[in-house]
Amino acid sequence: MLDKPVLEHFMQDFFGYGDLTAPLWFIGMGEGGGNTIESLQMRLAAWREGGGKTLEDMAHYHRRIGSGELFDAAKPRFQSKWAKLCRTYLEVRQRPCDTESTRMFQRNVLGREASGTCLMELMPLPSPGLSTWSYDVWSDIDYLRSRNLYMSEVLPKRGAVPKKVDLRKQAALRRILWCWLSGLLGTHS
Numbered sequence: 001m002l003d004k005p006v007l008e009h010f011m012q013d014f015f016g017y018g019d020l021t022a023p024l025w026f027i028g029m030g031e032g033g034g035n036t037i038e039s040l041q042m043r044l045a046a047w048r049e050g051g052g053k054t055l056e057d058m059a060h061y062h063r064r065i066g067s068g069e070l071f072d073a074a075k076p077r078f079q080s081k082w083a084k085l086c087r088t089y090l091e092v093r094q095r096p097c098d099t100e101s102t103r104m105f106q107r108n109v110l111g112r113e114a115s116g117t118c119l120m121e122l123m124p125l126p127s128p129g130l131s132t133w134s135y136d137v138w139s140d141i142d143y144l145r146s147r148n149l150y151m152s153e154v155l156p157k158r159g160a161v162p163k164k165v166d167l168r169k170q171a172a173l174r175r176i177l178w179c180w181l182s183g184l185l186g187t188h189s
Contacts, residue, residue, distance in 0.1 A: 002037065002139045006044050011154055014047055016120035017058035017111030024092060025118040026085050034126030037138045042066070043126065058111025058119070076107045086110055089117060122158055123151065 034040050046064035050056055059071040069077050086105040090097035109115045125135060127147075135144040143153035 002040065002135075003044070004139065004141060006048065007139060007141065009052060010044055010047055011124045012157070013052060013054055014056075014124050015054050015158075016118070017056050017061065018118040019113060019115050020055060020118060022116050022118035024089060025120060026088075027120050027122060028081075030121050030123035031126040032081075032128060034134075035128050035132075037134070039065075040126065040138065055113075055118070055120075056111075057113040059107075060113075071107050073107075076103060078103065078106065082106050082110055085119065123154060124158075125150070 034043070042065050046061055047053075047056065049064055050061060059068075062068060062070055063072070070079055070082075083102055083106065086102045087097045089110075090101060090105060095101070110117050111119050127133070130147070133147045135141075135150065136146065138144075143149045
């Protein structure tokens with residue numbers, strides 16, 4: 001079983017990676033992974049080791065969970081979803097977004113503390129896919145019995161964005177959340 005107080009603290013306080021002062025935030029549905037209880041325990045322990053922060057430095061966190069190869073190699077392995085975010089950021093900033101520039105941006109900038117980049121998740125618990133839900137076995141938290149209960153319980157609380165966000169960004173994030181929830185994301189500027 002997962003440690004209930006640690007898991008609840010993680011679900012309440014962990015929002016993702018990077019820098020809340022970033023001019024552009026990438027907001028996803030939730031992280032992939034979480035295939036085994038051991039991998040989730042490692043993630044929770046790594047988050048606690050890092051101080052249980054709202055936003056982690058992505059490279060430091062991934063080193064603690066054994067995925068340092070995404071950052072440490074001279075030619076780090078691409079993480080496919082991150083590569084798309086890197087290219088988007090580089091294109092918006094009108095910077096080169098060739099393969100090598102994208103790889104170096106992933107390694108040195110994306111999701112780093114004070115990097116000007118921010119990656120947050122609507123839902124805090126990692127999951128390998130929509131068809132997989134193991135938290136009902138791994139936890140005795142009542143609302144983790146199903147993904148629907150989890151979404152119903154946790155998502156409304158996630159609208160209360162991290163405390164250190166200025167009001168303009170909080171309003172923008174609430175608008176994004178509203179658009180996503182109403183199925184209108186992509187139809188608003």
